[in-house]
Amino acid sequence: AIVAGKKDCLDSIGDDVIYVPAWDQVRLPENVVPKSYGIDLHPNLTSSHVHGSSVIEFQVTSGPQDVILVHAKTMNITARSLMKVTSTGMEAVQLNMTFFSKSNDFYVVIPLAPLSAGFYHLATTFDYSLSSGLVGFYSSEYKDSVSGETRKLATTQFEPTDARRAFPCFDEPGMKAVFNISMVRDHHHTALSNMDIIRNETIDGGRLVKVHFNSTVRMSTYLVAFIVSDFEFVQGVTNSSSCRPIKVRVWCRQQAIDQTQLALSAAIDIISYYESFYNICYPLDKQDLVAIPDFAAGAMENWGLITYRETALLYNNAESSSSNKQRVVVVIAHELAHQWFGDLVTMQWWNGLWLNEGFATFMEYIGTSHYARGKWDMQLQFMVDDFERALGDDSLPSSHPILADVASPDQINEIFDSISYSKGGSVLRMLQGVLGEEAFIKGIQRYLKKHKYGNARTADLWAAMDEIYKLTPNVSSFMDTWTLQMGYPLITVTKTGSGGQLQASQERFLIGGNGSVENPRFKSPYGYVWHVPINFQTNSQQPAIKPVFLHKNPITITPNASYQWVKLNIGQKFFYRVNYDADNWAALTQQLTADSTVFSIADRAGLIDDAFALADDGRVGITTALATTDYLELEDNYVPWVTASDNLNHIQLLLRLRPSYGKFKAYYLKKVQTALHRLGYSDTGTHTERLLRTVLLHKSCDLGDSVCIDNSTAAIYSWMETGGPSPIAPNFRNTYYQTAVANGGEAEWNFFWSVYQNATVAVEKRKCLYALAQSKELWLLKRYLQWSLDENMIRSQDATTVMVLVARNPYGQEMAWKFLRENWDTLLERFGDGSFSFSYLIRALTSSFVTPFDLQEVKSFFTEHPNAASGQRATQQTQEVIQSNINWLAKNEKQVTTWLTQKGF
Numbered sequence: 079a080i081v082a083g084k085k086d087c088l089d090s091i092g093d094d095v096i097y098v099p100a101w102d103q104v105r106l107p108e109n110v111v112p113k114s115y116g117i118d119l120h121p122n123l124t125s126s127h128v129h130g131s132s133v134i135e136f137q138v139t140s141g142p143q144d145v146i147l148v149h150a151k152t153m154n155i156t157a158r159s160l161m162k163v164t165s166t167g168m169e170a171v172q173l174n175m176t177f178f179s180k181s182n183d184f185y186v187v188i189p190l191a192p193l194s195a196g197f198y199h200l201a202t203t204f205d206y207s208l209s210s211g212l213v214g215f216y217s218s219e220y221k222d223s224v225s226g227e228t229r230k231l232a233t234t235q236f237e238p239t240d241a242r243r244a245f246p247c248f249d250e251p252g253m254k255a256v257f258n259i260s261m262v263r264d265h266h267h268t269a270l271s272n273m274d275i276i277r278n279e280t281i282d283g284g285r286l287v288k289v290h291f292n293s294t295v296r297m298s299t300y301l302v303a304f305i306v307s308d309f310e311f312v313q314g315v316t317n318s319s320s321c322r323p324i325k326v327r328v329w330c331r332q333q334a335i336d337q338t339q340l341a342l343s344a345a346i347d348i349i350s351y352y353e354s355f356y357n358i359c360y361p362l363d364k365q366d367l368v369a370i371p372d373f374a375a376g377a378m379e380n381w382g383l384i385t386y387r388e389t390a391l392l393y394n395n396a397e398s399s400s401s402n403k404q405r406v407v408v409v410i411a412h413e414l415a416h417q418w419f420g421d422l423v424t425m426q427w428w429n430g431l432w433l434n435e436g437f438a439t440f441m442e443y444i445g446t447s448h449y450a451r452g453k454w455d456m457q458l459q460f461m462v463d464d465f466e467r468a469l470g471d472d473s474l475p476s477s478h479p480i481l482a483d484v485a486s487p488d489q490i491n492e493i494f495d496s497i498s499y500s501k502g503g504s505v506l507r508m509l510q511g512v513l514g515e516e517a518f519i520k521g522i523q524r525y526l527k528k529h530k531y532g533n534a535r536t537a538d539l540w541a542a543m544d545e546i547y548k549l550t551p552n553v554s555s556f557m558d559t560w561t562l563q564m565g566y567p568l569i570t571v572t573k574t575g576s577g578g579q580l581q582a583s584q585e586r587f588l589i590g591g592n593g594s595v596e597n598p599r600f601k602s603p604y605g606y607v608w609h610v611p612i613n614f615q616t617n618s619q620q621p622a623i624k625p626v627f628l629h630k631n632p633i634t635i636t637p638n639a640s641y642q643w644v645k646l647n648i649g650q651k652f653f654y655r656v657n658y659d660a661d662n663w664a665a666l667t668q669q670l671t672a673d674s675t676v677f678s679i680a681d682r683a684g685l686i687d688d689a690f691a692l693a694d695d696g697r698v699g700i701t702t703a704l705a706t707t708d709y710l711e712l713e714d715n716y717v718p719w720v721t722a723s724d725n726l727n728h729i730q731l732l733l734r735l736r737p738s739y740g741k742f743k744a745y746y747l748k749k750v751q752t753a754l755h756r757l758g759y760s761d762t763g764t765h766t767e768r769l770l771r772t773v774l775l776h777k778s779c780d781l782g783d784s785v786c787i788d789n790s791t792a793a794i795y796s797w798m799e800t801g802g803p804s805p806i807a808p809n810f811r812n813t814y815y816q817t818a819v820a821n822g823g824e825a826e827w828n829f830f831w832s833v834y835q836n837a838t839v840a841v842e843k844r845k846c847l848y849a850l851a852q853s854k855e856l857w858l859l860k861r862y863l864q865w866s867l868d869e870n871m872i873r874s875q876d877a878t879t880v881m882v883l884v885a886r887n888p889y890g891q892e893m894a895w896k897f898l899r900e901n902w903d904t905l906l907e908r909f910g911d912g913s914f915s916f917s918y919l920i921r922a923l924t925s926s927f928v929t930p931f932d933l934q935e936v937k938s939f940f941t942e943h944p945n946a947a948s949g950q951r952a953t954q955q956t957q958e959v960i961q962s963n964i965n966w967l968a969k970n971e972k973q974v975t976t977w978l979t980q981k982g983f
Contacts, residue, residue, distance in 0.1 A: 101181075103182070106147055106248055106250055107143070107147065109140045112135070112136045112247075113137055113197070113255055114135045114255050114257070115133070115257045115258065115259075117131075117245050117257060117258065119245070123267070124230070128206050128215060130205065131203045132204075134248075138195050138196060138197075141192060143193040145188050146160070146187040149184060149246065149248065151214075151240075152206055153204045154204060155203070157201075158187065158200070160201075162198050163197040168199065171190075172189065172190040172191070173188065173190060174189060176188070183242050204246065212374035212874060216232070216372075218230070218232070222331075231305065232307075234302070234305070235375075239300070241299035241302055249299045251298040251425055252424075254531070255299075256293050258291075259291045260291065261304055261306065262286050263286065265287060268308065269289040270304065270306075270368065270383055271291045273364075274363050274364050275290065275291055301380050301381045301424075310332050312339070312342050313325065317350060321353045324349060324363070325364040326345050326346050326364070326365050328366075328369075328391070329366060329368040330369040331369075334392050337394045337839065338369075338391075341392070341410060344411070348445045349414055352415065352417075357523045357527075358523070358526055361422055366383045368386065369388045372873055374875055376390045381417060384413045389402070390405060391406060391410070394841070396808070397841060400772070407449055411446045412442035412445075416438050420438065422526060422530050422531065423530055423532065423534050424533050425534065430534075430536055432498045450765070454766065455765075458680060458716075460503070461721070462720045462721055465500070465650065466721060468503075472564065472566055473565070473589045475588060475958060476955045477497060478493065478597065478951070482600065488947050488950065505557065505561065508560070509543070511611070512549065512556070521547065555609065562603055566586075567587060567606075567607075568654065568692075568697075569582055569610065569647075570583050573659065578637060579634055580634070580636075580637065581634055582628055584607065587695070589962050590958055590961055607629065609629055610652070610654060611628075612626050612635075613647070613648050615648050616642070617642045617669065618638055621648040643669060647684065650684040655688045660698075664702075667708065674709050686725065687721050689703040699973060700970040700974055704977055707749065711756075714756065723773060726746055729974070732963055732966060736967070737975075741975060741979065746777075746781055753774055754774040757770060761809050772812070786813075791821055798829050804842070812845055812848060819850060820853065820854065823855060827855070827858050831850060847883065848883055850880075851886070852887060863893065863894065866878075866881055874908070878915040881897065882918065882919060886922070895927075898923050899939055902943055910946070911948060916946075916948050921952045921955060921959070925955075925960065927963065929964065936960060
C-alpha cells in the first residue's frame with residue numbers, strides 16, 4: 079500500500095521499501111499552502127514571447143518540509159530564490175537543487191536544509207512562448223474586415239490544469255490564494271484581468287504601459303485570467319434593490335461591437351436575478367464578458383472575466399436565428415451561475431467537478447427563463463438538451479459516477495462530459511422535485527454562505543440541505559446513491575393480482591449488458607440500488623404531491639378501480655426510466671393517439687424516449703416504440719418532437735444503407751410534412767414554434783421532400799446570381815445552405831466557401847461550415863478534411879467540428895474515419911489535452927458504424943493506439959455504441975419492416 083506523507087512516500091513491496099519521491103505523486107502536499115501571488119507578465123504579441131516573474135507567498139503549516147513543489151509547464155525558469163519571513167524581515171534560504179519533473183508538471187525546489195513551519199516567498203523569473211493551441215496563455219488573431227490587417231491578441235484558458243503553463247503555481251482548485259497581477263502592453267492595446275485596474279504606469283521610456291490590477295479575492299488558479307487585445311466594449315450597470323451596482327462590460331473586436339447588446343442586457347438582468355436567487359451580492363466590482371475569435375469550449379467562467387466563443391456571446395438580429403439567440407443567453411446564464419457556484423465556492427478537488435458544472439447546467443435554464451420571462455419553455459427544453467442526453471450516456475458500461483476518482487490531467491479532462499454536466503444538473507433537478515423549490519433554494523443559500531471564498535465537497539451540499547429539510551431517507555443517504563455509483567435504475571411496473579394493485583421494482587438499466595456489469599475502475603458501494611422517488615398518474619387519477627421512495631424491496635402502487643393505464647415519473651423530474659407490461663404500453667400509445675394532451679408535454683416526451691431506450695435494450699419491441707410516434711402529426715410542441723426526432727434520426731442512421739430504408743423514410747417524412755403543414759411555413763409564432771419549424775423544415779429536406787429541396791436550392795441560386803448579403807431568413811439558413819450544397823456541385827461549394835471567408839458574423843461562418851460538409855463530391859470532402867488541419871483555412875477551434883460534420887455525411891463517413899487514423903498523432907498532439915473536442919471527435923467519427931467488421935477495425939486501431947489522452951473513455955464508449963448498433967439491427971430490422979408494411983408504407 080502507498081502511504082502519503084507530508085514529504086515523500088514509501089511503497090512497501092514484500093520486505094522491500096521503495097522510496098517514492100514527492101514529485102512522483104500527482105497531488106501537492108497538503109501542508110504547503112499558498113497565500114498570495116505577485117505575477118508580472120510582459121507578452122510580446124509580435125514575437126509571441128512572454129517574459130514574466132512571480133513571487134508566491136506560501137505557508138508550511140507543519141515541518142520539517144524537505145521539498146517544495148509548484149506546477150510549471152512549457153516554460154523556462156531562468157532565476158529562482160527562496161526567502162523565509164521572519165520577525166525582522168526576510169531571510170534567504172539556501173537551495174540544494176531545483177529541477178523540472180515532467181511526469182506531473184512539477185518544478186521541484188529542494189532546500190539545503192528542511193523548512194520549518196512558517197511563511198516563505200518563492201520568487202521566479204521565467205519566459206516562454208504564447209501557446210499556439212487553445213490552452214494556457216495563448217495567441218489568437220483575427221482579420222480586420224475593413225483594412226484587411228491581421229490583428230493579434232493574447233488570452234487565457236486555464237481550466238482544468240493549464241495555469242501552470244502561464245506562471246508557476248499551486249495548480250489545484252483547493253489551493254486558493256490572492257493574486258496580484260500586472261501586465262505590460264503596448265499603448266494601442268487594452269489589458270484585462272479578473273479585477274479592475276488600479277493604475278497604469280508608463281515604462282520603457284514611454285514605449286510601453288504596465289497595467290496594475292486590484293488584488294483578487296481568494297480564488298483558485300484555474301479561474302485566473304488575463305487578456306491583451308485591441309477589443310472595444312459596451313457597458314452597463316446592474317440595478318438590484320438590495321445590492322450595489324456592478325459594472326458590466328461586453329468586449330469584442332471592433333467590427334462586431336454592434337452584436338453585443340443582447341449579451342449586455344442578458345448579463346445585467348441575470349446577475350441581478352442571481353443575487354436574489356443566491357441571496358448573496360455579486361462579490362466583485364465588475365463583470366467582463368469577452369468574445370474570443372479562437373476558443374476551444376463554449377465559454378469559461380473566469381471570475382470577473384468570462385471568455386466566450388464568438389458564437390456564444392455575439393448576436394446579430396439580421397443574421398442570427400432563434401436558436402442562436404437562445405444559445406447566447408443560455409451560455410451567459412451558465413457562466414454567471416459559476417460566479418457563485420464554482421468561483422465563490424469551489425470544489426475541493428476535480429472529482430467534485432459536478433458541483434460546478436452540474437449546478438451551472440441546472441441554473442442556466444432558470445437564469446434564461448427569467449431573462450425570457452418564461453416565454454421560451456426553458457424548463458421543458460432541459461429534457462431534450464440535458465436530461466435525455468444524460469440518460470443515454472449513463473446507460474453505457476463505460477460511464478462513471480458523478481463523483482469519480484481522478485488524478486492525472488487526462489483523467490480530469492475526461493470527466494468534462496455529459497455525466498458531470500447533464501446528469502449532474504438532472505439529479506439536482508430531481509432533488510428540487512423531491513424537496514420543493516423553496517427548501518431547495520434555502521439549502522443552496524445556506525451552502526454558499528457557509529463555504530464562500532473557500533472550498534467544499536459534495537457532502538457539504540447535502541449537509542446544508544439536511545439542515546433545511548427533514549427527508550426520509552435524509553438527503554445525504556438519498557443523493558449518495560445517485561452520485562457515488564454510475565448508471566441509474568429501470569423501474570418495472572407489474573400487476574400483482576386481480577385486485578388492480580401494481581408493484582414497482584428496480585434494477586440497473588444498462589444498454590448492451592446486464593445490470594451487474596461493473597466498470598473495473600468504478601465499483602458501486604450500493605450494489606446498483608438507489609433511493610428512488612416514485613409518483614404516478616392514471617387516466618382518472620392525478621399524482622400525489624409528494625413521492626414515495628422505492629429502495630431495496632418492491633413497493634405497491636394502488637391506482638383507482640377504473641384506471642386504464644398508469645404512468646410513473648410525472649413531469650420527468652426523476653432520473654430513471656420506466657417499463658410497463660404490454661397492455662399498459664398499448665393503452666399509453668392509444669391515449670397518445672386519442673388525446674395526447676392528457677399527458678403533460680414532458681410526459682409525452684418521456685414516454686417516447688423511454689420506449690425507444692427500452693427497445694434498444696430489447697426490453698420492449700421496437701414496434702412499441704414506433705407506436706409512440708404514430709400521433710406526431712398532431713403534436714405541435716417542440717420538446718416531444720425533438721425527442722421523437724432524435725430517436726427516429728438514430729434509426730435513420732442505422733437503416734440508411736439497408737433495404738428497409740425507403741419504407742422508414744416515407745413514414746418519417748409523412749409525419750414531418752403533416753406537422754410542418756399544420757405549423758405553417760412562415761417564420762412566425764412563438765420562440766418554440768420557430769424552433770420547431772426549423773427542426774421540421776430541416777428534416778423535410780433531409781428526407782428528400784422535393785418541394786423543400788426545390789425551394790431551398792432556388793433561393794440559393796437566386797442569391798448566387800444577385801450576390802450581396804444573404805436574403806434567407808436566419809431561421810431557415812441552415813436548411814437552405816446545407817440543402818443547396820448537398821444537391822449541388824463545385825459551384826455551390828465554392829460559393830459558400832467564399833461566404834465563409836468573408837462573413838464577419840461568427841454564426842454565419844458556422845452555418846457555412848455546416849453546409850460545406852454536406853457535399854456529395856468526394857474530392858471536395860477530402861479537401862475540406864485536409865483544410866481542417868490548416869489554420870490558414872479553418873480556425874483551430876473549428877477543426878474537429880469540420881471532421882465530425884464530414885463523418886455525419888454518408889458520403890464522408892469512411893473518409894473521415896480514415897482521416898482520423900492517418901492523422902492520429904497530429905490530432906492527439908493538437909487536441910488530446912482538450913476537455914471536450916477530442917472525446918467528441920472519437921465518438922462522432924465512429925459511433926455510426928453498424929457492422930462487425932467496423933467494430934473490429936475500431937477495436938484494432940485503438941488497441942494499437944492505446945494512448946488517447948483525454949479521449950480514453952471515448953474509445954471504449956464508441957465500441958459499446960457500435961456493438962449496440964449491431965445488436966439493434968439484428969433484433970429490430972425485420973420488425974420495423976413488417977410494422978411499416980402494415981402501416982401501408
